[in-house]
Amino acid sequence: MLPKIDVPIYELQLPLTKKNIRFRPFLVKEEKILLMAMEANDADSVIVAVKQILNNCCLDDINIDELPITDIEFMFLNLRARSVSEIVELPYRCNNKIDGLPDETGVPISQRECGNIVNLEVNLLDIHPETHDKKIDRIEFNEAMGLLIKYPSFKMVEQAQKQEGSEVDKLMNILIACIEGVYTEETIFYSKDIPQKEMMDFIENLTREQFNKIQEFFDTMPKIKKEVDFNCAKCGYHEKITIEGLQSFFV
Numbered sequence: 001m002l003p004k005i006d007v008p009i010y011e012l013q014l015p016l017t018k019k020n021i022r023f024r025p026f027l028v029k030e031e032k033i034l035l036m037a038m039e040a041n042d043a044d045s046v047i048v049a050v051k052q053i054l055n056n057c058c059l060d061d062i063n064i065d066e067l068p069i070t071d072i073e074f075m076f077l078n079l080r081a082r083s084v085s086e087i088v089e090l091p092y093r094c095n096n097k098i099d100g101l102p103d104e105t106g107v108p109i110s111q112r113e114c115g116n117i118v119n120l121e122v123n124l125l126d127i128h129p130e131t132h133d134k135k136i137d138r139i140e141f142n143e144a145m146g147l148l149i150k151y152p153s154f155k156m157v158e159q160a161q162k163q164e165g166s167e168v169d170k171l172m173n174i175l176i177a178c179i180e181g182v183y184t185e186e187t188i189f190y191s192k193d194i195p196q197k198e199m200m201d202f203i204e205n206l207t208r209e210q211f212n213k214i215q216e217f218f219d220t221m222p223k224i225k226k227e228v229d230f231n232c233a234k235c236g237y238h239e240k241i242t243i244e245g246l247q248s249f250f251v
């Protein structure tokens with residue numbers, strides 16, 4: 001029998017749930033899964049592949065489906081860093097407008113874009129989502145009433161993708177899936193005991209101001225992002241840019 005190859009084991013704390021996990025780097029078999037998903041080039045295949053790879057490589061018994069998206073993305077980023085390389089090079093095009101050379105009449109040709117390709121180097125291990133000091137698990141509408149809420153999980157997004165309907169419907173479904181209950185001074189109505197239709201009616205009857213509070217919860221959700229310096233050697237243009245979302249770190 002051929003010898004078994006030892007692989008290193010890494011530890012990681014997930015930023016939102018604060019769970020500690022151990023993982024091994026992904027191997028040729030997992031890279032194959034990923035490549036096949038990327039060839040298929042649809043969001044569903046990529047989600048399935050990422051889930052499968054995380055399940056394979058995570059050495060602790062955790063339910064990937066139930067983790068918030070940001071934890072999943074953070075885990076995948078670290079897995080990628082330990083398996084392939086910590087540094088990724090992301091090509092960005094310089095869109096700075098520079099004056100064109102004058103034409104034969106001496107009038108400058110209208111401004112054109114620089115177009116230089118700058119490779120931005122990012123260390124994946126330097127990316128840490130900004131988490132809130134305190135865990136946010138409720139949205140208060142007034143002193144007497146509010147929502148119990150949690151961040152969207154992998155499973156919720158996956159299920160919403162599969163449902164029929166417009167993008168607005170899908171977003172509403174994710175939102176409703178994130179509501180764990182409605183609390184009042186006296187009691188808590190848990191979502192699992194309430195028909196989806198009734199919850200939808202409840203949300204649709206919120207005031208603009210109340211709905212904005214829900215919006216704010218999602219807008220301030222810790223995200224995978226990194227600010228980097230963009231410097232163009234060709235035209236001297238400089239800008240701080242923010243790279244956001246898991247897929248932006250892979251080209």
Ligand SMILES: [Zn+2]
Pocket residue numbers: 094095096114115116232233234235236237
């Ligand atoms: Zn430039």
